[in-house]
Amino acid sequence: MRPAGMKQTSEETAPPPSTHRLRLPSSAPAVLLIVYLSVVLTPLALAYLQDLPRRNFSDELSSALAMVALAMLLMEFVLSGRFNCVSGSMGIDLTMRFHQLIARSLTVFLLVHPFLYVTPLKHPLPWDITKQMTLGLSSASLMTGLLGWLLLASLVLFSIYRDLLPYRYETWRLSHGLGAALIAVAGTHHAIDAGRYSGQPNLTAYWLGMLALAVFTLLYVYVIAPLRQLRHPYRVVSVKKAALKTWDIDIEPRSGQDMAFEAGQFCWLTLNRSPFAVTEHPFSISSCPAKRPSIGFTIKEAGDFTDHIGSIQIGACAYIDGPHGNLTLAGRSGAGIAFIAGGVGLAPIMSILRQLRAENDSRPLKLIYGNRLVEQIMYRSELDEMKDILDxxxxxxxxxxxxxxxxxxxxxxxxxxxxxxSFEGHAQWLYVVCGPAAMIDGVETSLETIGVPLRQIISEKFSYD
Ligand SMILES: Cc1cc2nc3c(=O)[nH]c(=O)nc-3n(C[C@H](O)[C@H](O)[C@H](O)COP(=O)(O)OP(=O)(O)OC[C@H]3O[C@@H](n4cnc5c(N)ncnc54)[C@H](O)[C@@H]3O)c2cc1C
Incomplete structure (x- = not known):
């Protein structure tokens, strides 16, 4: 520990940026994008290889859009933010934005799909006397197509306007998962039964494989992951007030192995319930890896679950699914690190600062911490004491x-x-930003305006919508 009064200035301590490099930046997001594009474009390649006689452009476009959209839909299960292999490299925010963008795009593709067909098909339906509406589908594929089409439109509308609906988050989440599963099954049946290309063996095998992947992801989230959590139960060992309407809660493994994580990551936490109940919530870990096996969270009262967090009893059962997220210093470089936190957004930053303190890190650091009220400021004295050890x-x-x-x-x-x-060399620093979504958007824009390159900014919004 560096004695008080002997602390060096930023200028004296700041070695050249290269010495601060923790790991090379990961190319995983680019690799994931290439894998994603290959998977969703595969049906087009398989259809092309079938070498069937070409139809008019509008019909071919309709088939192409529907096939790509169905592949995107089945991949949405993997992009749900629950798989660390995806969100761990892209970050939870980017994963969720991608999930939403893809959902909206595929919905447009599928909504226009039936209207693009101009070729009347072979078997007119009894009620279509003029045959103008004839799609030539079997009644089963007509049903599954229509069901999937209507369900998809409702699911996307319900997701966009979720805040306006009088349902609990958990109800929405369950209906979202079940609705998506129904659309996946109906869409796959429709494609195989009615599709000119999808009915051929190579594409049928592709669709069945993709449907199996989607079903597996659901099984993983709702059965396999909870089963794993059941084998590693935790117990609450401390509940303390951290600030106004904000609580510190520490858990420890009841037995066996604890969870390894990097400072800044988050977990899905279940308290006093079975891990099979769909009531877990995402919270950043505010303790640091050096304090393992204890894991701490800093939780602000924000709704039906968090409002009761202060009354959780010592000894209560806890389960965690994690670690998730990539708001970490791993693989990132900077001449110094500036942390910008809003309210309870300090939680993951606290984890990083505590780890840096445990490691006697010598990098120059700045923390800019915003709150509405003084009573909301967390860890004020602990932060002040860090000045004795950290620069x-x-x-x-x-x-x-x-x-x-x-x-x-x-x-x-x-x-x-x-x-x-606005100090000299600030563009070479790393900026770690966490807090409410609106604050992060504003801070990122301001940082860009003052000359910080986007690649030097990492952030995490506390919203999983
Ligand atoms: C990556 C991440 C890290 C977070 N870290 C922290 C933290 O360290 N400390 C903290 O106080 N808060 C954190 N949050 C926010 C926290 O998850 C929500 O405040 C909490 O889930 C609200 O639950 P509630 O039932 O009390 O409130 P509700 O009134 O039910 O919900 C309020 C809002 O919280 C979100 N939410 C609710 N339930 C869930 C759920 N099961 N899964 C996902 N989102 C949900 C929804 O957007 C909802 O509109 C984090 C969120 C994310 C996404």
Whole structure:
């Protein structure tokens, strides 16, 4: 530990950026994108290889859109944010944005799909006297096509307007999963039964394989992962108030192995319930790996589950699924690290700072921590004590301060960030941002405006929508 008073300045301690490199930046997101594109475009290649007589452009386009959209739909199960091989390299925010973008695109593809056909098909339906509406489908594939089509439109609308619906998050989540599974089964049946190309053996095998993958992901999330959690139960060992309406909760394994994680990652936490109940919630780990086997969370009251977190009893049963996310220093470099946190967004940053303290890290650090009220500031004395060990500058920003507040007043806006971050060489630093979605969007824009390259910014929004 460096004695107080002997702390070196940033200029003295800052070695050249290369010495700060922890690991080479990962190329995993690019690899994942290539794998994704290969999988969803495979049906087009398989259809092309069948060498069937070509139809008019509109019919071919309709088939192509439907096949790509069905492949995208079946891949949505893998992109649900529950697989660390995906969200661990892309980050949970990017994974969820990709999931939503793909859902909207495939919905448009599938909604226009039936209207693009211009070729009347062989078997007119009894009610279609003019035969203009004849699609030539078997009644089973007509049913599954229509069912999937209507369900998909409702599922996407329900997801976009979820906040306006009078349902609990858990109800929405369950109906979202079940609805998606039904659409996947109906869509696959429709494709194989009605599809000009999909009925051929090579594409039929592809669709059945993709459907099996989708079903497996559901089985993994709802059966296999909970079974694994059941084998590694934890117990609550401490519940303490961290700040206004915010609680520190520590858990430890009841027996056996604890979970390895990197500072900054998050877990799905289940308290006082079976891991099979779909009531787990995502929370960042605020303790550091050096404190294992204990794992700590900092939880703010925000709804029906978190409002009761302060009354959880010591000894209560806990299960965790994780670690997830990539808000970590692993593989990232910077001449120094600036942390920007809003409210309970300090949780993963606290984990990183605690780990840096445990490792006596010598990099120059800055923390800019915003809250509405002084009573919401967490870990104030612990942060102050870190100054004895770490080369850290800490700035508290409060938007509604009391009369005796001596710190900065306002929001984490461009002017505030410029005030603390416009120093020489700031573009070579790494910026770690966490908090509410709107705050992160604003901070990222401000950082870009003050000359920080996007690649030097990592962030995590506390929303999984
Ligand atoms: C990656 C990540 C890390 C997070 N880390 C923290 C943290 O360290 N500390 C903290 O206080 N909060 C954190 N959150 C937010 C926390 O998950 C929600 O505040 C909590 O789930 C709200 O649950 P509730 O039932 O009390 O509230 P509700 O009123 O049910 O929900 C409020 C909102 O929280 C979200 N939410 C609710 N239930 C779930 C669920 N089961 N899964 C996903 N989202 C849900 C929904 O957007 C919902 O609209 C994090 C969120 C994410 C995505």
């Amino acid at each position: 850290i500058e800490i700035h508290h920003v409060v938007s509604e301060p009391p009369a005796d507040w001596a710190g900065a007043v306002g929001q984490l806006d461009e002017a505030m960030l410029k005030r603390y971050l």
